Amino acid sequence: MSEPTSPPTNSPTSPLMQQYHGIKSRYPHALVLFRLGDFYELFFEDAVVAARELQITLTSRNRERGEQIPMCGVPYHAAEAYVARLLRAGYKIAVCDQMEEAGPGKKLVRREVVRVITPGTATGLNVLEPRENNFLAAVARGAAGSAIGLAFVDVSTGESSATEFSGAGAEEKLRDEIDRLRPREILLPRQAGLFARDSGSGVSADGSAARLPGGDSTETRIEEWVFAHSYAERILREQFGVSGLEGFGLADHPEAARAAGALIHYLRETSAVGAESEGARAHALRHVDRLRFYEQADALVLDTVTVRNLELVAPLFVEDAARGTAVTLLAALDDTVTGMGARRLRAWILRPQVDRAEIEMRLDAVGELAAQTVLREEIRRELGGVQDLERLAGRITLGVAAPRDLVALRDTLGRLPLLRGNLERALSVRLTALREQIDELADVRERLERAVADDPPNLAADPGVIRAGYDAELDELRELSQRSKQIIAAMEERERKRTGIASLKIRYNQIFGYYIEISKANLHLVPPDFERKQTLVNAERFTTAELKEYERKVLDADQRIAEIERRLFSELRAWLAEHAARMRQTGTALGQLDVLVNFARLAASRRYARPEFSSTGELMIVAGRHPVIERLLEQRGERFVPNDLYLAQATQQILLITGPNMGGKSTYLRQAALIVLMAQMGSYVPAEQARLPITDRIFTRIGASDNLARGRSTFLVEMSEVAAILNTATPRSLVLLDEVGRGTATFDGLSIAWAVVEHLQAETRACALFATHYHELTELAELLPGVRNVHVAVRETPDDIIFLRRVEEGSADKSYGIEVARLAGVPHSVIERAREILRRHEQSEHELSEELTPGAERPGAAAEREPPLFTPIDRNVLEALRAADLDNLKPLDALNLLAALKKQIS
Numbered sequence: 001m002s003e004p005t006s007p008p009t010n011s012p013t014s015p016l017m018q019q020y021h022g023i024k025s026r027y028p029h030a031l032v033l034f035r036l037g038d039f040y041e042l043f044f045e046d047a048v049v050a051a052r053e054l055q056i057t058l059t060s061r062n063r064e065r066g067e068q069i070p071m072c073g074v075p076y077h078a079a080e081a082y083v084a085r086l087l088r089a090g091y092k093i094a095v096c097d098q099m100e101e102a103g104p105g106k107k108l109v110r111r112e113v114v115r116v117i118t119p120g121t122a123t124g125l126n127v128l129e130p131r132e133n134n135f136l137a138a139v140a141r142g143a144a145g146s147a148i149g150l151a152f153v154d155v156s157t158g159e160s161s162a163t164e165f166s167g168a169g170a171e172e173k174l175r176d177e178i179d180r181l182r183p184r185e186i187l188l189p190r191q192a193g194l195f196a197r198d199s200g201s202g203v204s205a206d207g208s209a210a211r212l213p214g215g216d217s218t219e220t221r222i223e224e225w226v227f228a229h230s231y232a233e234r235i236l237r238e239q240f241g242v243s244g245l246e247g248f249g250l251a252d253h254p255e256a257a258r259a260a261g262a263l264i265h266y267l268r269e270t271s272a273v274g275a276e277s278e279g280a281r282a283h284a285l286r287h288v289d290r291l292r293f294y295e296q297a298d299a300l301v302l303d304t305v306t307v308r309n310l311e312l313v314a315p316l317f318v319e320d321a322a323r324g325t326a327v328t329l330l331a332a333l334d335d336t337v338t339g340m341g342a343r344r345l346r347a348w349i350l351r352p353q354v355d356r357a358e359i360e361m362r363l364d365a366v367g368e369l370a371a372q373t374v375l376r377e378e379i380r381r382e383l384g385g386v387q388d389l390e391r392l393a394g395r396i397t398l399g400v401a402a403p404r405d406l407v408a409l410r411d412t413l414g415r416l417p418l419l420r421g422n423l424e425r426a427l428s429v430r431l432t433a434l435r436e437q438i439d440e441l442a443d444v445r446e447r448l449e450r451a452v453a454d455d456p457p458n459l460a461a462d463p464g465v466i467r468a469g470y471d472a473e474l475d476e477l478r479e480l481s482q483r484s485k486q487i488i489a490a491m492e493e494r495e496r497k498r499t500g501i502a503s504l505k506i507r508y509n510q511i512f513g514y515y516i517e518i519s520k521a522n523l524h525l526v527p528p529d530f531e532r533k534q535t536l537v538n539a540e541r542f543t544t545a546e547l548k549e550y551e552r553k554v555l556d557a558d559q560r561i562a563e564i565e566r567r568l569f570s571e572l573r574a575w576l577a578e579h580a581a582r583m584r585q586t587g588t589a590l591g592q593l594d595v596l597v598n599f600a601r602l603a604a605s606r607r608y609a610r611p612e613f614s615s616t617g618e619l620m621i622v623a624g625r626h627p628v629i630e631r632l633l634e635q636r637g638e639r640f641v642p643n644d645l646y647l648a649q650a651t652q653q654i655l656l657i658t659g660p661n662m663g664g665k666s667t668y669l670r671q672a673a674l675i676v677l678m679a680q681m682g683s684y685v686p687a688e689q690a691r692l693p694i695t696d697r698i699f700t701r702i703g704a705s706d707n708l709a710r711g712r713s714t715f716l717v718e719m720s721e722v723a724a725i726l727n728t729a730t731p732r733s734l735v736l737l738d739e740v741g742r743g744t745a746t747f748d749g750l751s752i753a754w755a756v757v758e759h760l761q762a763e764t765r766a767c768a769l770f771a772t773h774y775h776e777l778t779e780l781a782e783l784l785p786g787v788r789n790v791h792v793a794v795r796e797t798p799d800d801i802i803f804l805r806r807v808e809e810g811s812a813d814k815s816y817g818i819e820v821a822r823l824a825g826v827p828h829s830v831i832e833r834a835r836e837i838l839r840r841h842e843q844s845e846h847e848l849s850e851e852l853t854p855g856a857e858r859p860g861a862a863a864e865r866e867p868p869l870f871t872p873i874d875r876n877v878l879e880a881l882r883a884a885d886l887d888n889l890k891p892l893d894a895l896n897l898l899a900a901l902k903k904q905i906s
């Protein structure tokens, strides 16, 4: 403690600063927090950065000597909060501690970096967003043209995965995935020129878009050799205790393996930097115990643009984010009560299922919980008291769990028997399986109850962590210490009487230990057996042989107590680490249960319906609603108007949606996508009925000028997005185009839109909804089989137009722009002039569409056309049924009618 204040150490070339420079040089990219007594100090550039980020005072050492070393510091006991802020701001931190006690006479205390914490490897509960994953990602790429490997891990939970992207568009797929994961930190090989960041449009000069997204993630460059395949193989085998990479599906995916290897390497370098040996480092990461290789196509694929347009997890417009309006699907659906559930829900939203069996299993569970109100609410109440088991398990294995973490664990385990008991009443396969996965960990709980005090201090180094009765030696020492303290307390009273000094006090401080304090005025009463210890301005401090004896007893005992408590605590933590996998498995099950309960509550409270799946390629939604807008309207006391949707690959593949601005076109498009997505998450959907195919990808594109607020609304971007759809959509995809083609001149835009619809119809074969203000497009419905018009209806009154929000058959007859202008108070003369221009314009538009319509001028063209497909065959069946007079129908006639109807639809 004397060290920082002793003058000779203050010069930049002093032993202390030399020690600092030696350490700093090994961590050039991290802010070094250098422990000096009760503070962590930062120096030089680090100090400037930290002072700015933490808004603390920047001072300097040695001003009086004319040397200026910028510095700032934070008290060590509050360091965690400051570290958290620096991490959130994207900095890496090297924590350098004193490895021995500073004592009088010691010249220089040994110091070492005990931990490196980076945004991607943080585990502190005040750094992590409880309801989001904290991913660290690594990207590897071999020779040009080879696949790109991506691996990522959430150190706080141990969850790790890897994948590979190959072929054309590999970089885009990588970007989509990184956008989805939003890692806090990305590891890249030091030399790779690829993936250099640019902040521009996302499309580089050569159009290849070689840019990494994830603007708020910290980029960390590491040595090339770390990415070598042979090294990856070795370190992965070691980490996961396997003899080969086949088990993880990595054997045939060298790039994914290289990325994963770099990830593990980096984790060992940082998380457990203080660990003595390689083995000890591996040990601390034991909870990262498996790696899952996955293919993008294992899930419903959502590209970045779609995730953004559908506002799945983040609002499209900054204003919404700022206002805190719950406009995202996640916000509208998330009523989970645990961080584990919230993270799971987010993952399910961004990666819905394509496996029908899995979806049905989730739906069965949701259905059961939706029907069993009492069961559901009981489970939810218990879940509400459950702490983040996944992250607690992570902190335990990493050796950073604090005493209060163990209390959280103990309380959580206390709830498991009830939760499991509740699930005993459940019948569905998934709920039964989850019950099996919930391990009550009775042995762990029993030990925690025995070992940890009711309300321990938060630092393991502080006394009082271990409960009385757990360790006999500890109990004895505590009693000894207690007894000695009592004797000292009694001594005070005795000495007062003996000396006649009423103000005599026996006190304790850390530096001088126990002492008897006598004020100056009473010094003449001090007996000869008092030994002088220290002189103050108004008092003198003394000790006695007896006081010294008991002081030694107290201090010895307290020191032993501290040692024993520390040992017991780390033994306990190590023992708990052996069981971390069970905790994590339980946590994961609880997270899923939380989401299923959440879905069930939505189903019950918002009149959501269970979706059905069919393999006919038909998509039918009866009275569908937009889950987010419906909620927003409800909050304002308004009602959402439900709408039907029918798409079928064979007969009704593409719907063209026209109608006035603000009519509800975009909403109609998005609700279709959200219903499909929710269904594949395993949720009930906002509709009366939904029969859906299993969709492999959803694409959503918004025309440039409809999308100005995004700030990158160039037509080039719009077209590159359209290109991506035309190149990658499959017949099992759902494509939503909203005002595409709008970002350029009318004829250009119209022509492009026209060609896009033709291509979708003939080549891509994906079901699509296309909202457009190009009325000319509606003619396509007559030209192409499977293309059909609908419009959002309005009612016009002499001085008003009313949006009915109803989607009806046929195209809109006009766009109502001028009516809206009139309502807005545009002068009468301008309105009249606009009408005149419109009339002329419509004439020329007509001529244009004649040109675009192949065969329009050919005589007899109409006769060659397919029969109008806008009347589905089913309609005839409906008509026939309506016309049938059942009262007078003979049984045989009824059978014949039935056969005839059946024939029509098959």
Ligand code: ADP
Pocket: 629, 633, 639, 640, 641, 642, 643, 659, 660, 661, 662, 663, 664, 665, 666, 667, 668, 792, 805, 806
């Ligand atoms: P468009 O794309 O046709 O310009 P939007 O879909 O953006 O129109 O809808 C405009 C607004 O109308 C929405 O923000 C919403 O408040 C309201 N709206 C849309 N559809 C409905 C509906 N079905 N029921 C009630 N209100 C709706």
Ligand code: MG
Pocket: 665, 666, 667, 706, 738
């Ligand atoms: Mg719109």
